[in-house]
Amino acid sequence: MGDVTQLIEQARAGDRGALDRIFGLLYPELRGIAHRRLAPHERNVLLDTTALVNECYLRFVQREGLRPEDRAHFLAYAAAVMRSIIVDAARQSLAERRGGDVQHQPLDTAAADSLAAPAEEIMDVDSALQQLAKLDARLAQVVEMRYFGGMKDAEIAEALSLSTRSVQRAWDKARLLLAHTLRG
Helix, strand or coil, X not given: CCHHHHHHHHHHCCCHHHHHHHHHHHXXXXXXXXXXXXXXXXXXXXXXXXXXXXXXXXXXXXXXXCCCCCHHHHHHHHHHHHHHHHHHHHHHHHHXXXXXXXXXXXXXXXXXXXXXXXXXXXXXXXXXHHHHHHHCHHHHHHHHHHHHCCCCHHHXXXXXXXXXXXXXXXXXXXXXXXXXXXXX
């Protein structure tokens, strides 16, 4: 049994310090996941890598129970938490951009429409992912881990107890379904 698995068991038993030690051990990997997810949108960053990992830690601390069974499951769960954080940040960014509750009149809608923001892309992908989850939860998990978590096929395969080839097929299928959904 690995160190992380033992720490997860300790955290489940109520040891609050075990979660700190898990994050300490996995911090480089969690930063890697966060960096891979945020890298495509560096110019319009909603969060930075450190902020995403720190917010992930805070959400873990706020949860009552730790469900993952081992390191791979923990990283998959962290990817799901990061997705939630990214989507929340995108929602907030869009609300602020639109003035929150303030009524406003745009001066030039053509110019505003031409500014394709990553926040809008994130929201579109999240909505499409929710629809995909209704059709096939496993496909949605693969997309979540890969798109929002930045995990590699082998990492996803380990977390979901699948072969790497099965993950690749699921990714291909999910991409087609998501592309269809995103096109309208």
